[in-house]
Amino acid sequence: MEPSTALSALLFACFVNLASAADDHKDHAHKEKPGQAHTHDAKPQHGGVVSVIKDINYELVAKADSLTLYVTDHDQPVDTQNASATITLLSASDKTEAKLLPAGSNQLRAQGAFKIQAATKAVAIVKLGDKPGQSVRFVLN
Incomplete structure (x- = not known):
């Protein structure tokens, strides 16, 4: 050669x-590292923003009159009947907090008036049944 x-x-x-x-x-x-969210392989099913924590998908659909959090595990609905969440919305000059309550098979929802704009950050503390609360972070489009 x-x-x-x-x-x-x-x-x-x-x-x-x-x-x-x-x-x-x-x-x-x-x-992902423990407790760290990622979104690279999670597709929104309801037009929201998805964060994945410990293989659970949390999809936040934020509208001016409601906040809805959908919870799934490997595309299967997670029962939210005994769940609750507190969400904090942070924008340039506003901070809003809301309590999300069960609203269907795998949904938690808050009704009200919410300022939703691009780059608003949301932090939800989600409690599923007797499991410890989980911090879930979102950046709204």
Whole structure:
């Protein structure tokens, strides 16, 4: 084998190995840390914003007159009959807090007047039955 051919083969093998390692790193970078939300593989089912905590999907649908939180586990509804949540909306100059109550099979809802604008941050403390409360964060579009 000529030296230039051997060098080309070696460089090609290194390139393939580096590309594979980059893909492995990319997969590890998306894994959530305990208590950390991620949204890369969760699609909204109701037109809201999704955060995933410990394999539970929380989808917040924020409207001017209501806040609805849908809760699913691997696309299966989570019973919210004995659940509750407190949500805080934070915008540039406003802070609003609301209590969300059971409103259907996998929903928690608050009715009222809410200032919803782009980049509003929402933090919900969700309590599902007798489990400890879970902090769930959202950034509204």
